[in-house]
Amino acid sequence: MTTPKVEAAGGRGPRVRFAPSPTGFLHVGSARTFIFNWLYARRNGGTMILRLDDTDVERNTEASVNSIFDGLRWLGLGWDEEFKQSERIALHQKMAWTIFERGFAYRDFTPAHSGDAEKSGAQGNWLYNPGMRDLPLAESDRRAAAGEPFALRFRVPRDLEQQVRFVDAVYGEQVKSTADIEDFALLRSDSMPTYHLASCADDADLHIDHIIRGQDHLTNTFKHVLIFEAAGCQPPAFAHLPLLVAPDGTKLSKRRHGAVVSVTTYRDMGFLPEAFINFLCLLGWSPKDNREKMSREELVASFSLEGINRANTVVNFKEPAATAEEMFDSKAVWLNAEHIRALPLADLSERLLPFVREKFEVEPSKMLQVTPLIQERIKLLRDVLTAADFFFVSDLPPYDPAELIPQKGDAGMAFRVLQKAEAVLQGTEFKHDALDQVLRSAAQELGVKAGQMFQPIRVAVCGRKNAPPLFETLEVLGKDKAIKRIGQALASLQNLSSVGQGR
């Protein structure tokens, strides 16, 4: 991984970062954090930094790294600089020892606690081990020199009641007593940095001046302020984002909530990245002027930290859902449909193609013809498979011939209509106006209503009642296929026992 220069590319705008830890796929909450950081950087002419917080060797996976990059690439927003925390360990350690030398840290020779097993319940109010905190420096040095393993802990001020404070751009002034902050670890007994240390050391080194992240870090921030100050650094500005929660009110989790919280699920089900971004922006932020559907440019132009809310936001998905559409938040689906309708035909057609090609062989030119017929009828790109399938198959899948019977009509009427259509269509040019004229007058001749004329034909060529407008459909389908399918419909009607002879 390349490590670009630390100096900002363009100038003196804010430097922000998105720092995921690769322990799972990119989920929607992380994506929103990325987006808000990106928006803030772009809005203010700043620099967006991607930093992989991968110091936990045990849990980091290559698959997770890939998933994160997949998700971010799909969003298509990009970033200016990229770092990998695991390559910067020496820097973190250096900061830890600076803090130690300044007297704000001490060695703790207590053997490491077992693990996360008994993490479950109420953790007492453990603050520190007096024996270790008060160990004379000489003895500490001697034991370290003798090779005894130790963790390095932050020496949280305890002599007199002190308060740690910072101003959060979203939550306002935050204050916490040092009596409520334990002596957290800086270095583990294998000398590897902990998250808090590594994060602060990198933020300082990379000159991050605005940290925009989830509210689950709000209380961690007091520790971070302590670290920055002990290391002699100016703490950056903080802005914490309200948490994205599941319909059950709990924090989004891959384990509990499954694939709906993964960014790539949205991609695979046919969301447009711009619609997805739009949706996420409206979760915990508002432009305050009732706008909902917004382009990337509009978002950049109107984004500000002042518009961010404080209350948790529900992502209203349904995990066991009957259809793909039902599993997502209905507003996300609606926004996607809005963006789809706003897309230029050629663009939409191009984006539809990969989905169609999962099941059918289709030429781009054909797709382009079909696109206008479904543009306002699909909500997810993937819907193209169910909305336009009959354009792409040579033979229709079997359907119930009873569907051919029009409103207030019978099988006989269906038969007469289709016979008439077959005859009359033969000599008709397959263009909208010609078809319109011919079929309407055919209806008149038969003495049936236009709707009664059209429905049997629609079902015959589409295989179902709900479909795009008939004339356009026929035009795109072409004369040969249309007439062939009408013939097949006629045959299936004859097999219907109830058919009282087409006259």
Added chain:
RNA sequence: GUCCCCGUCGUCUAGCCUGGCCUAGGACAUCGCCCUUUCACGGCGGUAACACGGGUUCAAAUCCCGUCGGGGACGCCA
């Protein structure tokens, strides 16, 4: 358990800082009507919320206190 944060329609939200224009606005969803060759789009309309209790004030969704409720953080994980 300790500490922190939050609480406006089912959901996302506007309004709250700088009390009165709020008989609380918009959107999604939902219901109904219209448009219409089906579906969809579009148009019109309906149902639906200031968690509760006390204050302060001529006046509170807006300020203060309390209660309840929800969430988060408390690891040699990130």
